[in-house]
Amino acid sequence: MSRFFSSIFMVCLLTAMTLVISLPASAGQSVAKDAAPAEEMEEMTMEEAPVIKDTDVSIYGRFWPRVTYKDADGGSTDITDALSRAGIKANTRITDTLTAVLHGEWDVDIEANGDFGDARLAYVGLKGAYLGFVGIGKQWDPYYNIVAEVTDIFYHRASPFGYDNEGPFRSNNLVRYANRMGNLSIDAGMQVNGSPENNAGDKGFFRTNADASSDSDDVDAASVGLSYSAGPLYLGASYLRQNKDDDDLKRNMFGVSASLNATENLYLAVTYQYIQEDPDMGPEINPYTLDVVGSISFSGGIKALAGFFSYDDDVDGTNSKQKLGGNFTLVKELHPSTDVFVEWLIVDPEEGETENTISLGFRYDFDVAIF
Numbered sequence: 483m484s485r486f487f488s489s490i491f492m493v494c495l496l497t498a499m500t501l502v503i504s505l506p507a508s509a510g511q512s513v514a515k516d517a518a519p520a521e522e523m524e525e526m527t528m529e530e531a532p533v534i535k536d537t538d539v540s541i542y543g544r545f546w547p548r549v550t551y552k553d554a555d556g557g558s559t560d561i562t563d564a565l566s567r568a569g570i571k572a573n574t575r576i577t578d579t580l581t582a583v584l585h586g587e588w589d590v591d592i593e594a595n596g597d598f599g600d601a602r603l604a605y606v607g608l609k610g611a612y613l614g615f616v617g618i619g620k621q622w623d624p625y626y627n628i629v630a631e632v633t634d635i636f637y638h639r640a641s642p643f644g645y646d647n648e649g650p651f652r653s654n655n656l657v658r659y660a661n662r663m664g665n666l667s668i669d670a671g672m673q674v675n676g677s678p679e680n681n682a683g684d685k686g687f688f689r690t691n692a693d694a695s696s697d698s699d700d701v702d703a704a705s706v707g708l709s710y711s712a713g714p715l716y717l718g719a720s721y722l723r724q725n726k727d728d729d730d731l732k733r734n735m736f737g738v739s740a741s742l743n744a745t746e747n748l749y750l751a752v753t754y755q756y757i758q759e760d761p762d763m764g765p766e767i768n769p770y771t772l773d774v775v776g777s778i779s780f781s782g783g784i785k786a787l788a789g790f791f792s793y794d795d796d797v798d799g800t801n802s803k804q805k806l807g808g809n810f811t812l813v814k815e816l817h818p819s820t821d822v823f824v825e826w827l828i829v830d831p832e833e834g835e836t837e838n839t840i841s842l843g844f845r846y847d848f849d850v851a852i853f
Contacts, residue, residue, distance in 0.1 A: 536575045539853040543568035546637070547592045548843030562841065563593040565639045567602055579611040602652055614661025620654040624669035628707030628720040629737030632751040633773040635787055637811050637823050637845065644771035644791035648757055649735070665712050673703040701725070714743035734758040747779040768796045783815035804832040821845040
């Protein structure tokens with residue numbers, strides 16, 4: 483579906499929802515005009531069962547435009563986007579312990595024409611108080627949830643910067659299960675008949691072979707992760723297995739993470755992953771990534787974010803290409819919904835010149851219940 487039809491679909495969807503929501507109110511006003519005498523109305527009201535609202539619907543969004551200067555290739559300045567998005571959520575209470583969940587989210591391409599772009603999320607699931615959550619559709623990958631989310635704190639679309647080179651973010655055609663049992667949490671997923679472009683912005687599964695296709699009717703990828711949370715401490719570990727038929731490339735990904743709210747204002751986190759790639763032709767590749775981040779809050783709504791990252795593709799352990807870098811972000815909160823920020827990213831590849839990127843921009847969030 484083209485971006486034009488995607489935009490029309492979203493407008494029609496929201497318009498239809500608005501009409502559906504407004505109809506009961508209009509109907510109620512019509513009944514009131516033709517109502518019976520007050521005594522009859524009171525008697526009817528007493529006989530009617532109370533109406534219980536069992537569905538909540540909300541629309542939300544985050545607009546994240548930036549002005550960015552990059553000193554590479556003689557320098558350039560452009561309007562960029564830190565992954566702006568808009569979405570809709572719905573929850574329907576089926577029983578006291580079971581809820582149906584709907585979630586759809588789409589890119590807003592501010593750096594292009596401001597159109598609705600690719601789908602980021604699109605799934606339906608069931609959430610039980612004791613049995614956990616199960617969903618089908620495009621979702622945040624369990625591997626990301628366990629090992630990368632804790633270091634994804636920056637105002638940049640490539641965060642976490644080391645993990646971004648290899649790890650998945652959102653995956654389509656995914657069946658996911660998640661549950662929390664005391665301090666322990668489990669998150670697992672199975673991707674069936676997925677395509678290589680299963681993540682927004684060509685991130686994720688098979689990103690190094692994005693032009694290939696998969697005709698498999700079997701499981702294309704599967705992951706499972708466990709995490710432990712106790713007070714300010716978080717520990718996580720996850721394993722992801724990816725299969726690809728066309729080039730017979732198989733990948734095993736192992737990731738670990740940890741975070742600590744050291745004080746009320748100081749946050750520290752780390753993500754490390756090791757990948758085994760076994761291509762049909764060519765040398766074995768064993769990349770690894772490291773992200774170490776921290777944030778500290780000051781009075782007046784000011785927050786500083788800093789991080790170090792490393793990526794090494796480790797080709798045969800001899801001809802590896804390394805990339806090191808760091809990021810510093812300074813945020814001023816104007817309102818809980820609005821920030822202004824400046825961000826400096828430095829990337830130092832083993833081959834080539836060091837690149838500096840400086841961005842200045844806004845973050846504006848909204849979340850409105852419409853039913």
